Amino acid sequence: MSLEDAAEELASDLGADKAEVREKLETLQSYSVPLDEAKGSIRREFGDAGGGAATPSETDVADIDTETGNVTVNARVLTVGKRSIRYDGDEQVIYEGELADETGAISYTAWTDFSLSPGDTITAGNAGVREWEGDPELNLSESTTVTVQEETLEVPDEVGGERDLIDLQPGDRGRTVEVSVVELERKTIDGRDGETEIKSGVLGDETARLPFTDWAPHDAIAADASVRLEDVHVREFRGVPSVNVTEFSTVEPVADVEVSESATRMSVREAVDAGGVFDVELVGNVLEVRDGSGLIQRCPECGRVVQNDQCRNHGDVDPEDDLRVKAILDDGTDTVTAILDREATEAVYGGTLADALDQARDAMDRDVVAESIAADVVGGEYRVRGALSVDEYGANLDCEDFEAADDDPEARAREFLAEVEP
């Protein structure tokens, strides 16, 4: 690009005098500043000095990355979520969601109310770009101009926040779900404004179950009630997606929502890739019963597993006996550590905690309990159900059910292949 062309383009973008821009470019070039840098410098100069006179050129959503400077985008509003955050010590209401054009979709945060509605086609002039968890996100601030366009932009993405529970992921905002309240609990928590009452529990629909928290208790959220929840957001809680209902959410009763009785059937790989699944069913072989299984001891204060009567939090304690199994389960796609609580362990062991203590006393060795469980389960195929979470050490499944998979393995393999190979 020649200096003349660059001056022309800049002057037009910035709404500035071409002769003035050319002179600045020439000066910068005389100091051996490369043309692209010189252009950037002049854009910044006009952007700062001109008080918003600088409108960046229009950019395709797909071309925006975390290094991109301010942009102008012409896009369709897919979703709008309203949320209150604490910012610089003050309560601030923000709007969040996704925008899309023909090339792609991107998250946005609006720091002022632009009255955005899903389906609107807008031009956002001078929107900032920031990095949010590794991805670019648009920042619509006071220096952004938002114009609603008459003509609707057709985009490949779905407009609106309606989703099934199975499709919700941490980070989702402005979502709408129709669900049944499967479990409900009231809690008093120490919130940022003192003691607050919240509701929490489990929601279900035909596709999945997920935990939820209602931070501004809505009367319509009652045990066994079916409700439509508009404008909820999704956060990760204990490794699985959790639905957050706020003061800005709309809650309305609806006709009965069917809840799936069965857990979501997945391969270990799929569940791990999903970043955690609240209620999943896996089938695999037990490769090993890990250390820390069988007869264990816990701190009476915090429930942590202790060794030699030493709790990491509480020091010298008088521990309580308990039973647990940590079994490595492999389904050919990946492995997960299945964790069985006392009840599930008693079922696998075929005896109670008292029986286990008797066996250990007779053998004068506490390890015999884990050894006898391992002798029973290692090599066997099991169907497990529970909450799968992923942390830095790998995947864990808190088992609700752990039972021998007694069906025909060949038939199940065919069924499984049919599911993964559409």
Ligand SMILES: [Zn+2]
């Ligand atoms: Zn403790």
